[in-house]
Amino acid sequence: MSAEATTLPTERRSFRNGQNAAALVGIAIVLTALQYSGLLPGWLHRLPEAVIPNFAQWLDAAFTFIKDDLGLLALTRFLTEGLEWLLDVSGNLFFGKRRFPNLGPIPWTALAAVIAVIGYYLGGWKLALLGGGTMVWTALIGQWKITMQTVSVLAIAAPLAFVIGLSLGIAAWKYAWVDRVVKPVLSVLQTLPFFTYLLPAVIFFKVGPTAGAVATTIYAIPPMILMTSLGLKKVSPEVVEAGKMSGCTRFQMLRHVYIPSARTEILVGVNQVIMLCLAMVVLTAFIGMPGLGAKLLAMMGSFKLGRSFEIGVTIVLLAVMLDRMSKAWVVKQPEHFERGTPFWRRHQMLIVGASLFGGLTLISMVVPLFAEIGRGQDFSQGKELDTLIKAFLNIEWVKATTGFLRAFLNVQVLIPFRNFMLSIPTPAFILLVAAFAAALAGRREAIYAVVFFSFVALSGWWDRAIITLYSVVSAVTLAALIGLPIGIIAARKEKWATRILLVCDTAQTFPSFVYLIPAIMLFGITDVAVIFSILIFAMVPLIRYTIEGLRSVPEEMTEASDMAGATRIQKLWNVQLPLALPTMAVGFNQAIMFAFFMVIIAAFIGTQDLGQELQRTLAGTDLGKNFVLGICVSLMALTFDMTIMKWAHNKKRLLGLA
């Protein structure tokens, strides 16, 4: 692949990689040809049932041992008590659960006012409007209680993930061995499908909010660890020395020098924790967590599009609000006050917020509308929207278009492709993946690819894994066909680039669940809807990194090509795209990771892949099977992740960009 390699050894190596890959592809083609001509023995096409080891049972046995004999269950049930207490408190405050301290629920007006004041403090009028507006919308549309159910878990899970992530991040920075242990675990955790978090949470921490909070917390920890250790490593050595020369003890160093100096990275970590928590807390609907996710799940299940749409808007508003506010916090720097500024001026915001809160709470004791918007008082237009959307979909040309797309994609593209992928013999498929890894990255990655995919074959879920892979590959391909041109065109004009980037950034904060809404609206509950939801979800990083890659091409290079008399197309093909490719590859990789994530969620629509099996395990206690399935998805995702990232890294080095 890397034909324009600069140094000789690299060139030779990439040539050898190419040769290896070609040889592997050759064998795969021969095997497939044999299969088609019916000459291939059956055991070479698919592993016979008899050879497949029963991983699920072994894992189950191991879990039972850990759970019961080692007493882990007793420990987690003990932890559950504490967590449950916390959740009860926040539940009481946010939506009036009848538990200690029996103060709640906080009137919606008071909460909206406080959030608006926080928004103003962090980012001026715009954020105040966004924060207050989101709360008012939620209340008026009649979703206050379910939103607060979600928020009450978020309010416990996010701080918990922050504290654990921060501590582990500090430990990983301080002790090399912790770092060595944590790193690989993190990369697996980040590719593990969320269904795999859910079941253990249910088994060890009971169904409902507690398990939801645990799964959410675990899901959000990894980026906090990474950002913390990154930030601590980046503290300038002179600041460290200044701390030492000031006579700091080790603890004082950490408390007063390292952590405050790493503030930016730590706050970026906080932003990511909040966003991941929100994304996950919505998904915990699958294990019976009440709240926005559960409602959305129910509404989509009964095809109530209007209500689904309204809930989608609430989730999106909540996401955008949390994201913008936490990002504003990242860039907020301390400001000094002139000498002699009175107390009330220094703490203006605090006083305004507190008095608004107090005042509105008092008012709401008298005026019930200020405390809660009851049933029938809200402005929900669910039914009307529903008829509207359905009427729109019934318009002749809309129906014709979606119908045509559905039929065309299904019959002409998707199903033939799927059948083709299923027809390839298992060993041939593994060799093809290995060839892909060898050509792009190298021998090490190819060996990993073989090991990982062999495990998938041995797990006994090969066909479903292939269907998963087929959804991912076809969705990402379609996403690339649409996303890359958009990115390239947008990058041509600065104005458009910034606009589209803003859209992408915003879209990336949406919890993945909401992407199902437009898919179901347009295509109903079909295979095409699955592909469509993955497609829009995966398109976001593709567009984003294409624009960023093209924009980061050094100006003197584009100027040089202009002066060399290149046309726009020549410039694009010969200068901009080659230089942007490593960055674009990162986007491509993210698109694939997103697709693996989405394909599992889309199982809700009804697919025949690993996701559906995974979802089924949630109903029971098939912990072993759940894990095997989860690891299958994770291993496939890891193969791509490793290969593409390695390729991007090599390419960057060759181009002198890294």
Add this chain to the structure above:
Amino acid sequence: MPADTPVISCKNVWKIFGPDPKGFLKSMPAGMTFDEIRAAGYIAGVKDVSIDVHKGEMLVIMGLSGSGKSTLVRCFSRLHDITGGTISVEGQDIMSLAEKDLIELRRSKMGMVFQSFGLLPHRSVLENIAFPLEMRGQDKHTRRERALEVVKLVGLEGREDYFPRELSGGQQQRVGIARSLAIEPDIWFLDEPFSALDPLIRKEMQNEFLRLQKLLNKTIVFITHDFDEALRLADRIAIMKDGAVEQCDTPDRIVQHPATDYVRKFTEDVDKARVVHAGVLALANETGEGTPVDASATVHDMARMLVNDARDMIPVMQNEIIIGAMPRKDALDILLGSET
């Protein structure tokens, strides 16, 4: 000026970077050069340095980047642990100190100023300056009092509540200086304190620094890569190259008698008349006659007099006492270049 025991005394100090510095130093044959050590996979940050710093003295360590000057000063305060040799501060071997005692030493005796200031970005000017006091557990009131005092000393009144990013480079370094002085240290380390500043501000800060030194009379180790700055400030200069000290002497003697070719490269372009003092030229066994000159006057200061005066021997006076006389010809040679 030199007291009996040096404040800092280092003997045969080595600082080697690499996979196993201690083992390498032990097995290393004597007399290996910097490049030979590098070929063996190690970097000699400090190479067999012996140097004393006396009470109230200002020692300037001068060298180009990578010469080991910053490493050496970090060995003095044990920000780096040395590989071989001994360093004692006020008679105590600092390598034998436990962490607690080391912290105590830094809290009570040492202050350090950094090239890029090393200010804590989340603390205001006053909080940065009070930081060392806070670390040693002084109460809020006293540390505020003291910090305000130092703020005044470095001329930052009215900026107490600013944050570092709201200040100019020169002002930030004033904060750095103030912080290092807050605990009233006996020993003051300055690691290229003015290198990050633009030339005009640098000059202003040098003057400011000389004023402070006259006021406080600390024992100072000052690092610079600027030979003119070294000449301007130093009581003694140590010139370093490849981790080793090439020459350590007073500015007068370094410009007059550079020990090595490397040192000569620096002194060649220096206007010696602005460096050499009457006191250095004075011969103790001569007396001369007529109006004496002051020992601290440079040849440049005396230029007009040297040209107009007819005496061969001019008496030199230090603290109202005649310490000898200087031959006018020697001074003129420095002023005009010797006849060859």
